[in-house]
Amino acid sequence: MSGFTIRRAVDEDIEEIFRMCMELADLSDDGDSVKTTPENSASQPLIGYALYVYTFSTWDGRSAFLNDIYVTPDHRGKGIGTDLLRTVAQDVLDNGCVLMEWCVLNWNSNAIEFYKSKGAFDLTEAEHVHIYKMPKSSLEKLAK
Numbered sequence: 816m817s818g819f820t821i822r823r824a825v826d827e828d829i830e831e832i833f834r835m836c837m838e839l840a841d842l843s844d845d846g847d848s849v850k851t852t853p854e855n856s857a858s859q860p861l862i863g864y865a866l867y868v869y870t871f872s873t874w875d876g877r878s879a880f881l882n883d884i885y886v887t888p889d890h891r892g893k894g895i896g897t898d899l900l901r902t903v904a905q906d907v908l909d910n911g912c913v914l915m916e917w918c919v920l921n922w923n924s925n926a927i928e929f930y931k932s933k934g935a936f937d938l939t940e941a942e943h944v945h946i947y948k949m950p951k952s953s954l955e956k957l958a959k
């Protein structure tokens with residue numbers, strides 16, 4: 816697939832990325848739960864994004880966590896998500912990571928098939944791992 820460019824985000828992209836974050840949250844019926852806000856104005860229309868952070872596994876070493884991957888509906892099924900994920904894979908490898916993890920909702924069969932076709936596997940299914948979240952209120956209560 817040609818006609819699009821994968822590049823690192825810059826500050827000016829924030830509003831466009833935020834728009835896609837809201838679209839992704841709406842897919843989960845969770846748009847009202849987005850607490851972040853854009854702070855800058857947009858440069859040009861973007862058609863997808865991947866957001867990932869570096870983390871560390873005591874068993875495996877340097878790792879990455881993929882927060883979001885999103886391609887706007889009109890541009891799906893054209894290989895853009897594959898190119899995006901491939902670029903992320905190269906970048907995390909270049910930065911010394913030995914694995915990347917992420918979460919996906921169990922009804923999102925399109926995304927699940929997409930991930931499996933790239934070589935990822937379901938950690939809950941394979942190792943019975945569940946993701947836990949501690950909200951700020953619980954953190955504050957615990958920290959006192």
Ligand SMILES: CC(C)(COP(=O)(O)OP(=O)(O)OC[C@H]1O[C@@H](n2cnc3c(N)ncnc32)[C@H](O)[C@@H]1OP(=O)(O)O)[C@@H](O)C(=O)NCCC(=O)NCCS
Pocket residue numbers: 839842884885886887890891892893894895896897898918919920923925926929932
């Ligand atoms: C998951 C997602 C990022 C994939 O991006 P994409 O650009 O559609 O991915 P690709 O075109 O590279 O590949 C999609 C696969 O589905 C197939 N496909 C065909 N038509 C499709 C369509 N209309 N939409 C999605 N996938 C389609 C492709 O053939 C391809 O199969 P393959 O990997 O066996 O070749 C994208 O569908 C998306 O943004 N979904 C909504 C957000 C989401 O669910 N994100 C993940 C949250 S965990």
